[in-house]
Amino acid sequence: SNDLMAGKRGLVMGLANDKSIAWGIARACADAGAELAFSYQGEALKKRVDPLAASLGSDIVLPCDVSQEDSIDALFDALGQRWDGLDFVVHAIGFSDKSELRGRYVDTSRQNFLTSMDISVYSFTSVVRRASAMMGAGGSCLTLTYYGAERVMPHYNVMGVAKAALEASVRYMAEDLGRDGIRVNAISAGPIKTLAASGIGDFRYIMKWNELNSPLRRNVTIEDVGRSALYLLSDLGSGTTGEVLHVDAGYHVVGMKAPDAPDI
Numbered sequence: 001s002n003d004l005m006a007g008k009r010g011l012v013m014g015l016a017n018d019k020s021i022a023w024g025i026a027r028a029c030a031d032a033g034a035e036l037a038f039s040y041q042g043e044a045l046k047k048r049v050d051p052l053a054a055s056l057g058s059d060i061v062l063p064c065d066v067s068q069e070d071s072i073d074a075l076f077d078a079l080g081q082r083w084d085g086l087d088f089v090v091h092a093i094g095f096s097d098k099s100e101l102r103g104r105y106v107d108t109s110r111q112n113f114l115t116s117m118d119i120s121v122y123s124f125t126s127v128v129r130r131a132s133a134m135m136g137a138g139g140s141c142l143t144l145t146y147y148g149a150e151r152v153m154p155h156y157n158v159m160g161v162a163k164a165a166l167e168a169s170v171r172y173m174a175e176d177l178g179r180d181g182i183r184v185n186a187i188s189a190g191p192i193k194t195l196a197a198s199g200i201g202d203f204r205y206i207m208k209w210n211e212l213n214s215p216l217r218r219n220v221t222i223e224d225v226g227r228s229a230l231y232l233l234s235d236l237g238s239g240t241t242g243e244v245l246h247v248d249a250g251y252h253v254v255g256m257k258a259p260d261a262p263d264i
């Protein structure tokens with residue numbers, strides 16, 4: 001515990017349960033003294049998110065379906081009733097029809113392409129626009145991406161294309177908002193077993209491959225991601241914007257199977 005985030009207020013979007021990357025980030029921020037608000041999608045998740053938020057001292061738990069502009073408006077209206085400003089926002093949201101997270105990318109349907117881009121890419125732009133309007137004293141915006149944006153990963157398919165667009169949007173928004181002291185960054189996390197990840201074909205194999213072949217010879221945890229998020233969301237990251245920070249046990253530097261890695 002430290003006071004890196006004392007006096008800072010942040011909105012965390014995308015908490016589903018205690019396996020969520022959003023949870024690792026929220027805990028790191030709360031431990032560092034941040035005051036938090038949460039948004040969740042759908043009534044079914046409210047009963048999971050309420051106690052998690054309460055355990056971090058937050059009673060601001062608001063619904064938001066990011067596929068609807070009026071739902072995002074309602075979220076920021078409600079947040080504005082509670083807080084007169086905002087220091088950071090975490091967007092830990094992605095979605096694609098899991099029937100297309102296997103097989104060939106070339107078979108992606110137009111409908112699922114648009115849905116994946118809408119929820120996994122445009123929603124961050126839409127959220128940052130509204131969040132930045134509340135960030136009078138500067139701020140920090142963070143989203144989550146994956147290496148499948150940069151290289152072809154098995155089964156990631158349309159999500160890889162969406163994450164590439166998400167990373168490009170981070171760079172454009174960094175330029176748009178930099179003059180207002182608002183930073184926009186992404187963390188490219190290694191594979192972590194979460195609800196969203198369970199939709200990806202052969203995910204266990206991908207986890208095992210990363211564990212055996214990453215320089216640190218392990219997978220990352222939501223605590224690893226939380227600590228790096230703390231850097232980008234706090235004043236430690238004051239000189240960093242438009243960045244995609246890899247928190248993947250170093251996997252992104254690897255060009256070939258490790259000589260000591262057994263066959264899997």
Ligand code: NAD
Nearest residue numbers: 014016020021041065066092093094144191192194195196
């Ligand atoms: P998760 O299932 O815990 O979180 C995904 C969240 O997205 C859920 O809370 C879900 O409610 C939310 N969501 C989906 N559609 C939504 C909508 N229309 N409106 C509002 N919320 C919606 O899984 P996670 O792995 O923690 O995912 C968080 C982010 O991290 C995602 O962007 C994911 O792509 C990214 N990521 C995950 C991994 C991994 O291996 N788990 C690796 C790199 C990046």
